[in-house]
Amino acid sequence: MRFPRSCGALVHPTSFPGKYGTGDLGHEAREFIDFLQDTGQTIWQILPLTPTGYGNSPYASYSAFAGNSYLISPDLLVEKGLLKAEETSQYEIPVKTEADYEASFASRDILYSKASARFYENGDKKEHEAFGDFKKDNAHWLDDYVLFMACLKYFDRRPWNQWDSDIAKREKKAMKAYRKKFNNEIDYQYWLQFEFDQQWSSLKSYANDRDIRVVGDIPIFVDHNSADVWANPEYFEVDAEGNRQLVAGVPPDYFSKTxxxxxxxxxxWDELERDGYSWWVARFKHMFRICDAIRVDHFRGFDAYWQVEATEKTAEKGEWIEGPGEKLFQTILDECGEIPIIAEDLGFVTKGVEQLRDQFNFPGMKIIQFAFDSDSSNSFLPHNYPQNCVTYSGTHDNDTALGWYNSTSEAEQHRARIYTRSDGNEINWEFIRLGMLSVADQAIFPLQDYMGLDGSHRMNIPGTSSGNWLWRYTPEMLGKIDRNRIRGLINLSNRRVNSSV
Incomplete structure (x- = not known):
């Protein structure tokens, strides 16, 4: 579908200030939404909201459906009467520009346990009715997820195929026995998901009421150590013992020799097709409920994907396999009625990928940082954009605009200066201006670029396993953004949207 001419900012909730070591869904999130509304922006793009696993990456999750419970705001629990102010105050941490996940998780576990106990003991009737409805409406993924998390904790977070065989293989007696054995932990996990859903729904409504659309993110693949694979092994390339057989990746290229x-x-995919793609349909329906639009990561994998034997140490030995293509998206369209999707079509894009994207009118992505490594035919230069696309100065995987400029080659710096008719000292604002004035229907910029931050504030360096997903801003940093400059560019580029979400 086509989107209105508009603009917005990219920032994940963990990057909000917050008082408990990481950002969450509390008041600071609403202050950010107020910033968007005040400047005339109508898009808030986030990363996946699912529970994070190794390295705190939102792209490595224990579930494709569950919410990251560590985004639950303790302050909002105080307002609901499930916590006391004196209980939360002792866990407050000074706001820094890096998340302290270890301290945050430890303190939040304590606070959430107290709040959960009070919910079950003293929760009001309406809350418990809503809780019952939530469990019923989400039973298709929730019941398996809460048991998975209880077992994961019991087995010291080892992958599910290393658990005791009976529960790893979901034998009927074992499932019943473990649900009884972990009854208290399961109740706790149910409440965490309910409270996350309550807080996220409230925050999304706060955004929508201010004409701001929330753009979510859906990774194409899921983690092996996830409730999804454990509960649905028939849909994944695993053997009878749960071991991976065929895995995902990308072949050697200019950036990686292996x-x-x-x-x-x-x-x-054959099994999924025989089942009418029910798991994927449920996944998209869930995402369209919690977000207004979705960025589909690694979109090319739906046209063709790189298949590698699980025993290989690198991705060098593999082959391209045809993906589900139009059959999957036509099924989703038939089931959902409308599919507001942004296709992450970066990297080597084949004609098949372009045809699949364009057949369903999905906008692709144009990254301004990629525009200056060749000549005037570069597809990332704004004068080559189609209207139906989304332009970014950079994404969560890129350096900040200033970081890019300070570290790229002199040749690319020179092309950027010539193209922007500037000295490069405010390349972040030059890129924002290019995106705003382009024909792209949507223009989205990382919050770091509005703040004019250097490369020490980037969110992620692909291919590295540590030091990522840490960036946060302080309230002072949000306050220093030149809001009049944003308003002026929005008015100049006709990106102010007046209609409701």
Missing amino acids: GQLWGNPLYK
Whole structure:
């Protein structure tokens, strides 16, 4: 579908200030939404909201459906009467520009346990009715997820195929026994998901009431150590013991001589098709409920994906396999009625990928940082954009605009200066101006670029396993943004949207 001419900012909730070591869904999130409304922006793009696993990456999750419970705001729990102010105050941490996940998780576990106990003991009737409705409406993924998390904790977070065989293979007696054995932990996990849903729904409504659309993010692949693979092994390339057989990655290219071996189990697309793609339909329906639009990560994998034997150490030995293509998206369209999707079509894009994207009128992505490594035919230069696309100065995987400029070659710096008719000292604002004035229907910029931050504030460096997903801003940093400059560019580029979400 086509989107209105508009603009917005990219920032994940963990990057909000917050008082408990990481950002969450509390008041600071609303202050950010107020900033968007005040400047005339109508898009808030986020990263996946699912529970994070190794390295705190939102792209490595224990579930494709569950919410990251560590985004639950303790302050909002105080307002609901589930916590006391004196209980939360002792865990407050001075706001820094890096998340302190270890301290945050430890303190939040304590606070959430107290709040959960009070909910079950003293929760009011309406809350418990809403809780019952939530469990019923989400039973198709929630019941498996809460048991998975209880077992994961019991087995010291080892992958599910290393648990005791009976529960790893979901034998009927074992499922019943473990649900009884972990009854208290399961109740706790149910409440965490309910409270996350309550807080997120409230925050999304706050945004929508201010004509701001929330753009979510859906990774194509899921983690092997996830409730999804454990509960649905028939849909994934795993053997009878749960071991991965075929995994995802990308082949060698200019950036990597051995390719990238991601290790996610590949889908058994034939099995999924025979089942009417029910798991994928449920996944998209869930995402369209919690977000207004979705960025689909690694979109090219739906046209063709790189298949590697799980025993390989690199992605060098693999082959391209045809993906589900139009059959999947036509099914989703038939089931959902409308599919507001942004296709992450970066990297080597084939004609097949372009045809699949354009067949369903999905906008692709144009990254301004990629525009200056060749000549005037570069597809990332704004004068080459189609209207139906989304332009970014950079994404969560890129350096900040200033970081890019300070570290790129002199040749690219020169092309950027010539193209922007500037000295490069405010390249972040030059890139924002290019994106705003382009024909692209949507223009989205990382919050770091509005703040004029250097490369020490980037969110992620692909291919590295530590030191990522840490960036946060302080309230002072948000306050220093030149809001009049944003308003002026929005008015100049006709990106002010007056209609409701």
